Amino acid sequence: MPRLTLLQLNDLHAYLEPHPEVFWEAGQPMVRTAGGLARIKVYFDDVRREVSHPVIALDCGDTFHGTGPVVETRGAFLPGLLNTLGLEGMSAHWDFAYGPDHLKGLVDRLNYPLLACNITVEDGTLLFPPTRMLERGGLRVGVIGVACNLIGDMGSLWGTEGLRVTQGREEVARLVPELREQGADMVVVLSHLGFPQDCALAEEVPGIDVILSGHTHTRLMAPARVGATVLVQAGCHGSFVTRLDLEVMPGGVKVLHHELKTISADLREDAGLAEQIAARLQPFRAAAEEQAGETRAILHRGTTLSAPADLLLTDALRHAAGTDIVLSNGWRYGAPIPAGPVTRLAAWNLIPHNPPVSTAELTGADLKELLEDSLEAVFSRDPWRQKGGYVKRLSGLVMYAKAEHPRGQRILKLEVGGRPLDPERTYTAAYLTRQSVPEKYGRRHRELPLRAREALETYLREHGPYTPPPANVRLT
Structure with a gap:
């Protein structure tokens, strides 16, 4: 049976360099250094070299917003950095905080799409494409993007009052069989609904093989299963990523290996990407030292x-x-x-x-x-x-x-x-x-x-x- 590895990033919140992260030990909070795009890049590249089967990396969103320097610059320098990770799709939430038009400008500079089946503009057309079909190693993988359903609630704060944003339930139920009819061997939902909602979605909609879940910052130490659907989520801040190795069968997928990978301080980093990030953040070093x-x-x-x-x-x-x-x-x-x-x-x-x-x-x-x-x-x-x-x-x-x-x-x-x-x-x-x-x-x-x-x-x-x-x- 063919195999596939999924790599997941979610809720980066613009933490580009290694930073403090909270861990719980013996009932108490502890702080250790974790994260950093340059380390994530090396880990993703290492996985791609390690396996002989296809690898697909996806981002569940909350990417362009969350730290002072990135918010002040409205995410302007992120696309070039993110493009080094080999991602093949993203969803969204706080990414809309600068307004839909600004987000579209950022996405235009990415070498992968933002997918959102549940956001339409006033004339009923979709703001972003809803799906993507990825063909890798003889496998056809259908990806459905679901953005956070709270985006429309932000109204004039984010300039989203002209958007219609749904929970995505009807859209996903319609798109899963459509992707199957187009020849998808498996269907992945790239979601920013939150883990409770994603569990409910898996229960409601048959035919979803994997939900890459975001929004709730949940550190899933093992995959969750709802019926035949596998769900994973990888915390937040880029302190963790998910690796999910699958065997793709006619009736669904079998989990061969799962890891909630801590992007710890002992991991190697890509020197070139680390230098690029440091240069972009140089104007803000004084605030980091004062x-x-x-x-x-x-x-x-x-x-x-x-x-x-x-x-x-x-x-x-x-x-x-x-x-x-x-x-x-x-x-x-x-x-x-x-x-x-x-x-x-x-x-x-x-x-x-x-x-x-x-x-x-x-x-x-x-x-x-x-x-x-x-x-x-x-x-x-x-x-x-x-x-x-x-x-x-x-x-x-x-x-x-x-x-x-x-x-x-x-x-x-x-x-x-x-x-x-x-x-x-x-x-x-x-x-x-x-x-x-x-x-x-x-x-x-x-x-x-x-x-x-x-x-x-x-x-x-x-x-x-x-x-x-x-x-x-x-x-x-």
Whole structure:
């Protein structure tokens, strides 16, 4: 039977060089160096030399956004670097943050396509091609791209209000048999829906051999199986990649070998690519060397309910805005900051898009409804209602909840400033972007003449060394 190796990159979030990454050992977070495109290139090239059968490398997206330098330059220098990896397709999510037209310009400079079966423009035509048929070593491999279904929700923030973005379920169900009719020996879905949604998709749609999953930053130590479909995902930040060796049979695929490969500091790197990356990042070296403050603990985003990095961010915003509480979106991306000095670049990478700080007035009832919506987006029993992010990040507010309770009934108790939440009282709140506090909640929304990065650096400088307080979201 013919064999095929799939190589997967997902949720790079523009981490181009080796960086700190969080690992869990004996129940505690640890930081080790991982990642780097120059090491990923060598690993991919080594696999291609090792095997005699075809190798296909694919990227699930969240590639062009996630670090301060790349966001500031709007991903302009990434295509030339990515083209060295031998990728043959990608999907997307935060890649749309600069607007659809800008993304199309970036993709035009890639030597492989962006695939998205679930995004159309106002006249109903597809923004990007939905599929690609790859012929390798006598095998015909049909690839279906599914972009993140949340892209359309970003509206004017990303300039996506003119797009129609679906969950991709109907499109994939239609495209799988179409690819089979075109002679596909196997079908791969290149997805940025998230692992829970991808499991649901595999259950709903027969005929998918492999789903390369992204969005949820899941480190799958072994392939998951839903029916006949194999699912894999490789963490985030380019700290890991997936290798999946398959035997392709008439009725499906057999997994011969799987590895969640850590791109560790002991791996060789491609010297030429490393030099190119270093040259591109040279204008930002000062920020990587200048100290903004100090932390007494690892600042990471590796936990769902509350995380030290976001405790710092929300505490800084509350100090800067002088509000009762702060709410920030549960973003997953952002490499951890080890205990010790905090550089300006490390702080910037926690909030690379550097949005303005906004304030609003919310009643206690508003807050409860908003946080119940956040819990539903994370813990919904229906995977298609999940949004893939973490619980809203908080400062000045403590939440006690039951994740297993039904929608709208999860919160047991809220405390503001150590006192029980008063549903009738109006509280002042600071937040970052409408992702954190949609306009339907509260009143008197306004932007302050202050951006997140300035607030964060000022707080580190004036109130360090920082010690994260206890977690403020607690499942009881």
